[in-house]
Amino acid sequence: MIRLSHIKKSFRVSRRAGGIKNAVGSFFRRQYDTVEALADISFEIGDGEMVGYIGPNGAGKSSTVKVMSGILTPDSGECVINGRVPWKQRKEHVSELGVVFGQRSALWWDVPVADSFELLQAIYSVDPIEYRRNLDRLTEMLDLSQLLQTPTRQLSLGQRMRCEIAAALIHSPKILFLDEPTIGLDAVSKIAVRDFVADLNRERGTTVILTTHDMQDIEALTKRIILIGRGRILLDGQLSDLRHRFEGRRRLTAEFTGSADLTALPEGASLLTLDGREGLSAVSDGSHRAVFAIDGSPSALISLLSGKTELTDIAVESTSIDEIVVNMYREYGV
Amino acid sequence: MKKISNLTVYRKFLSIHLRSLMQYKASFIMTLLGQFSGAFSAFLTIYFLLRRFGTVEGYTYQEVLLCFASIYMAFSLAETFARGLDRFPAVIGNGEFDRILVRPRNEIFQVIASKTELTRLGRLLQAIVTFCYAIPASGIDFTPDKILCLVLMVVCGALVFVGVFVIFAFICFFTLEGLEFMNILTDGVREHGSYPFDIYGKEIMTVMTFVVPYTLVQVYPLHYLIGRTDSLLNLFAPLLALVFLIPCALLWKLGVRHYKSTGS
Structure with a gap:
């Protein structure tokens, strides 16, 4: 059984700006910062x-x-x-x-x-x-x-x-x-x-x-x-x-051939990039690659795509654990 | 679970050090010789000085040699076996002290056991050679009490040096800079302490008694050894010097509480 309650630990570290002048100055009068390594740890x-x-x-x-x-x-x-x-x-x-x-x-x-x-x-x-x-x-x-x-x-x-x-x-x-x-x-x-x-x-x-x-x-x-x-x-x-909680939206990547207009998408789906460019929503003949962000099930988007274009490849990625952690760090501002 | 004694653990450490040493044989022998010749030159200084002047403040050549050999032997024992304390800045710097703290043995014991500097036995060798000459030449009748006196001088002397090393290590918990001044109390004492401290005058005697009790393992028992006094106080002065280890141990405990560890 491990129990920590309200653990605090701070260190005093000497501080000086770079440069020879400050180096000489710190010889006579050293400034210290207190760094709070542990502010309040309980678990x-x-x-x-x-x-x-x-x-x-x-x-x-x-x-x-x-x-x-x-x-x-x-x-x-x-x-x-x-x-x-x-x-x-x-x-x-x-x-x-x-x-x-x-x-x-x-x-x-x-x-x-x-x-x-x-x-x-x-x-x-x-x-x-x-x-x-x-x-x-x-x-x-x-x-x-x-x-x-x-x-x-x-x-x-x-x-x-x-x-x-x-x-x-x-x-x-x-x-x-x-x-x-x-x-x-x-x-x-x-x-x-x-x-x-x-x-x-x-x-x-x-x-x-x-x-x-x-x-x-x-x-x-x-x-x-x-x-x-x-x-x-x-x-x-x-x-x-x-x-x-931190998963966010999943990402769907589709490769297809033929022309397509991707302005009207099912609910919960949005187009991120088309052929690597943002803001583009329609392409003419040729092979293309589109990346979408989706909430929930990808089936509506897939059926839309397969109806409009010749799908050659499709991949759905869930948020990686690394991204989840990045989202967490961002939300807590650390 | 039966507890394995510190002595057994120490023997295992020593055998590890020996095995590491065997990997660097040539370096070992060269350093050993270097240490010996350093000590030999200190010996020569005494030899030439006293051949020229006969006595120093009433001490004969042989008497000074006894003093020299006992301090050198004490110092080299301390340095050989407590070298871990002497290189404590490195122990802190490379995170080895973290490792020591997560093991269930006394910290000072582990620091001491972590390094045995057998090359320092070069000085010990010089001390032994000097004893071999000075003991018979001094004309002292080595009765059991005189033998005890000499043994106490060396053993307690080594422990006082270890105490100074502990103070040095204590300072390392707070700063790793500007520690050279501590050398006055280690290498300085080894060199100047080759002569009985009373030749330097009263002030030095006071410092070397009340700051670090070197006189209690040197000039006071030396007087008993060479027959200047019969006082048992002089004979057992080295044991009194061990009181010095108490504040050393307390400082150490204070230092460990302030240990900051390194990053990562």
């Missing part, structure tokens, strides 16, 4: 939930994760995770926590991955039998057998990320924080990582909090998302509801 996450924590760059995602990991001490507010305050009972708290920072390694650079794992076993005091069992399982599921004897610095990004995830799970944590786990990975590695996380959540009931810019990660893994912007929770809800 609850139950055991075994899998939650996507999203927001634009600089919104406060990582700061929240760092507060929950016991790395940052907030200025005010409460955070209780499984009955403990992370920064006060840090050691007890982190022994049940796994963290993957996508941009940083948890492994030792110059030694084989297996040696790093052994060191982690000692640091977390993992029982040798449990360690063996976890390692075997992780090796199999993440396909690590070829990698264990390789020094970390020789691994590719995708290989390393699989090892990082294994490293975060050696001690069977109850809660897993994934901070951009698929950043820079190829399609195959991304899917492998997603599948693994989904299995982990299903089989072990591990609570997973995922921060990412990759909306496919969110779509594949989480039902609930929390949107943060400028240090505040803007939205907290089911992904399906959000999809419904």
Whole structure:
């Protein structure tokens, strides 16, 4: 059980304008800005939930994760995770926590991955039998057998990320924080990582909090998302509801031959471009391409088109998750 | 679940460092030699100075050498095993400290264990060689209490240096700039502390007692060692110096609370 209420955290950063004059000036009198990284963060996450924590760059995602990991001490507010305050009972708290920072390694650079794992076993005091069992399982599921004897610095990004995830799970944590786990990975590695996380959540009931810019990660893994912007929770809800609310209009692309006048369209449909141009609505003979925006069912528009022209191809696209997020960011002005 | 002791964890860290080291053997040996020759030149300075003048403020050549070797040994032990604290700006800068905080072990322990700079043993080697000469040549009768005195000087001396490293790391939580002044209290003390501090006069003695208690691991026990005094206070002065570690630990805790982490 994770509960945050009214968490605030601000940083003081020194500020100066460019140029040599200002540089000299700041030597004598430095100006500071207070940046409110977390203005007011409250949410609850139950055991075994899998939650996507999203927001634009600089919104406060990582700061929240760092507060929950016991790395940052907030200025005010409460955070209780499984009955403990992370920064006060840090050691007890982190022994049940796994963290993957996508941009940083948890492994030792110059030694084989297996040696790093052994060191982690000692640091977390993992029982040798449990360690063996976890390692075997992780090796199999993440396909690590070829990698264990390789020094970390020789691994590719995708290989390393699989090892990082294994490293975060050696001690069977109850809660897993994934901070951009698929950043820079190829399609195959991304899917492998997603599948693994989904299995982990299903089989072990591990609570997973995922921060990412990759909306496919969110779509594949989480039902609930929390949107943060400028240090505040803007939205907290089911992904399906959000999809419904922010989906907007679908797009229909038609290719046809022959002449056509597309001024009178069924209700809910509007012409966006014809042959790549806006404002054009009628064309003479030849092959053409028209893009429409539609609300609801496309059938009326399709029957109209097929009656008037020789349709050669047709495609209906629903709003991608990326567009939904853009719509959300726009609506909340972040 | 049985808790694995810090000592076991430390041994595993050490074995990792050794294995990494084996990948860069030539570099290791060169640095080791460099460290040794640096220390050797410091030794030569003392040799020429005292051959010319005989004594410094009443200390003989052999007595100064005992002082030199104990400070060098203390410093090199601290630097070898607590190098992680000495390079703390990098630990903060590359986000390694975030990683340390998400692991269930004491933070200072992890910082110290994260890096063992075995090349610094070059200085230790010089200290050992000097002891091998100075101990028999000093004419001191090494009874158990004198041996204890020397051991306390070295071990507590190393811990005081570690304390100074912790203060250095504490400052890093607030700023990573202009930290060179801290070198006065580390490298500066190593060099100037090769001579007993009382030769520099009262002001230096006061600073080196009450700001950082270096005199308690150096000149006071040295007086007991070379037989200038019988006071047990001098013998156990190094233990008193360990009180210094308490404010160091408190400052550290304060620093961790103010830790800002880096971006991303």
